[in-house]
Amino acid sequence: MAAKYQFLITGTDTGVGKTTVACSLAALFRRRGMRVGVMKPAETGCVTRDGEMVAVDAVALRTAAVSNDAIEAICPYRYATPVAPAAAAVVEDREPPDLRRIAAIYERLAADRDVMLVEGAGGLAVPITWSENYTDLARLLNLELILVVGNRLGCINGTVLSLEYAAQRGVGVRGYILNDLEAESSPAAQTNAGSLESLLPGRCLGVMRYGHPLSVEAGERLLS
Numbered sequence: 001m002a003a004k005y006q007f008l009i010t011g012t013d014t015g016v017g018k019t020t021v022a023c024s025l026a027a028l029f030r031r032r033g034m035r036v037g038v039m040k041p042a043e044t045g046c047v048t049r050d051g052e053m054v055a056v057d058a059v060a061l062r063t064a065a066v067s068n069d070a071i072e073a074i075c076p077y078r079y080a081t082p083v084a085p086a087a088a089a090v091v092e093d094r095e096p097p098d099l100r101r102i103a104a105i106y107e108r109l110a111a112d113r114d115v116m117l118v119e120g121a122g123g124l125a126v127p128i129t130w131s132e133n134y135t136d137l138a139r140l141l142n143l144e145l146i147l148v149v150g151n152r153l154g155c156i157n158g159t160v161l162s163l164e165y166a167a168q169r170g171v172g173v174r175g176y177i178l179n180d181l182e183a184e185s186s187p188a189a190q191t192n193a194g195s196l197e198s199l200l201p202g203r204c205l206g207v208m209r210y211g212h213p214l215s216v217e218a219g220e221r222l223l224s
Contacts, residue, residue: 016150045082
């Protein structure tokens, strides 16, 4: 049986805190007594330690979920080059991600979980292969979208366009989480929450303050 709650964690851009938010969600759901599964199907920019390629984000997700699943299942495709997965496979002359294989692994991971958190790379339109992106993966796995928005100048445009693109591609949208990226607050960071609420009323799941975990209320909204 598949997990009752299945989410794709994506962002308006790279570097907006997807892993931080996903880890916070995993910890929050675990505190509710839920069985949490995690996956980052393809990770680029991996580091080499003791001769092995380490997917740092996937390891963080595994730790936050207190998962016993093998890292090879959580992150089946790992590349060193920090570009889109499709491009990394070309640069490194390696096998590109296969969505059908990802789906088969996902099905096994989700079989005995209450909630699954799948983290993407970059944004929704980032190519996993040259003919498939994260909207295709979301539809294949029946994932609802949680959009992580970096609270900085320029995020409004990316948020609106990302949600419109998800709707056009037939991806269910749960909402967005506004993530503070810096301790110091700029005029944009101070006004983005209100601006986004005016443009996208009722779509905000919560605000993650810099250096703090996501609120319990945000988790409640996701499960309601």
